[in-house]
Amino acid sequence: MILAIDCGNTHTVFGTITKEGEIQKIFRMESSRRKTSYEYAADIAQICQLLEIDLQGLEGSILSSVVPELTTSYQKAMELLCKGKCVVVNSSSPMNMSFAMADPSGVAPDLIISAVGAKNNYPLPAIIIDMGTATTITVVNKEGVFMGGVILPGVGISMNALAKETSLLPSIDVAPAKTLISTDTVDAMRAGIIYGTAGSLDGIVEHFQEELQEEGSVIATGGLAHLICPYCKHKMIVDDNLLLKGLWKIWQLEQGK
Numbered sequence: 001m002i003l004a005i006d007c008g009n010t011h012t013v014f015g016t017i018t019k020e021g022e023i024q025k026i027f028r029m030e031s032s033r034r035k036t037s038y039e040y041a042a043d044i045a046q047i048c049q050l051l052e053i054d055l056q057g058l059e060g061s062i063l064s065s066v067v068p069e070l071t072t073s074y075q076k077a078m079e080l081l082c083k084g085k086c087v088v089v090n091s092s093s094p095m096n097m098s099f100a101m102a103d104p105s106g107v108a109p110d111l112i113i114s115a116v117g118a119k120n121n122y123p124l125p126a127i128i129i130d131m132g133t134a135t136t137i138t139v140v141n142k143e144g145v146f147m148g149g150v151i152l153p154g155v156g157i158s159m160n161a162l163a164k165e166t167s168l169l170p171s172i173d174v175a176p177a178k179t180l181i182s183t184d185t186v187d188a189m190r191a192g193i194i195y196g197t198a199g200s201l202d203g204i205v206e207h208f209q210e211e212l213q214e215e216g217s218v219i220a221t222g223g224l225a226h227l228i229c230p231y232c233k234h235k236m237i238v239d240d241n242l243l244l245k246g247l248w249k250i251w252q253l254e255q256g257k
């Protein structure tokens with residue numbers, strides 16, 4: 001059993017994965033920049049106790065982080081908690097994937113692990129949508145090369161900016177609107193963000209497919225994928241665990257498997 005860790009700008013996702021590659025227990029923590037490695041260790045230990053995860057019995061852990069301030073804290077926390085090593089993913093990690101860019105060292109690890117997850121679980125080419133703090137859309141071509149992609153403001157960022165920069169618009173949560181052409185303000189905001197996001201995803205996917213000259217697999221992940229994807233015109237596979245799957249693959253390759 002290992003613990004796979006995906007540290008994003010707002011939340012960090014933890015998942016236990018068995019020797020057979022089965023993802024079992026998942027929990028999320030806030031990606032707080034103020035905590036020390038000891039505080040993180042204490043939090044992780046407490047949650048693991050609650051979920052009956054045997055930290056001492058872990059073979060090791062693997063971490064992808066897009067928050068440099070947190071990378072060492074999580075790594076140290078994991079090393080305090082379990083005997084096995086904590087592998088940190090970067091563009092030189094073994095992944096059986098090549099990059100279109102001459103210097104891939106600037107490619108963020110979350111983009112790498114979602115691409116590895118897609119390459120190992122879905123037919124290529126793959127277009128990968130990750131709706132987190134930012135929304136990213138990444139392409140892996142037919143030959144399995146990481147091509148790059150686009151970065152957009154995340155749904156949460158857009159909604160917060162809208163409420164912050166206007167006097168009359170309230171802060172709301174993203175939820176389905178009652179109607180498309182809305183007669184009340186909150187519903188109009190909801191319809192706007194949902195149809196707007198779905199439309200922008202469809203638009204970029206279409207441009208990518210034209211460039212790839214085929215449809216490929218379109219895979220969406222991140223908490224809001226279930227909410228947004230039903231409003232998209234393109235067929236999308238929603239896979240909540242795509243990044244954990246990528247982490248598992250890299251862990252196996254690290255072990256020479």
Ligand SMILES: Nc1ncnc2c1ncn2[C@@H]1O[C@H](COP(=O)(O)OP(=O)(O)OP(=O)(O)O)[C@@H](O)[C@H]1O
Pocket residue numbers: 007008009010011012031131132133134154155156157159172173174175222223224
């Ligand atoms: N129901 C909701 N209403 C409003 N905003 C939401 C809702 N669910 C998620 N969000 C926002 O959408 C964004 C994406 O959410 P999600 O929880 O999937 O990503 P995250 O784990 O926070 O992202 P990251 O991986 O970058 O840390 C976040 O900014 C979050 O605040």
Ligand SMILES: CC(C)(CO)[C@@H](O)C(=O)NCCC(=O)O
Pocket residue numbers: 008009066106107108109110111132133134136151
């Ligand atoms: C776009 C995000 C924030 C999405 O999590 C992440 O992939 C990132 O921080 N990318 C930056 C790539 C770089 O390191 O320049």
Ligand SMILES: [K+]
Pocket residue numbers: none
């Ligand atoms: K920044």
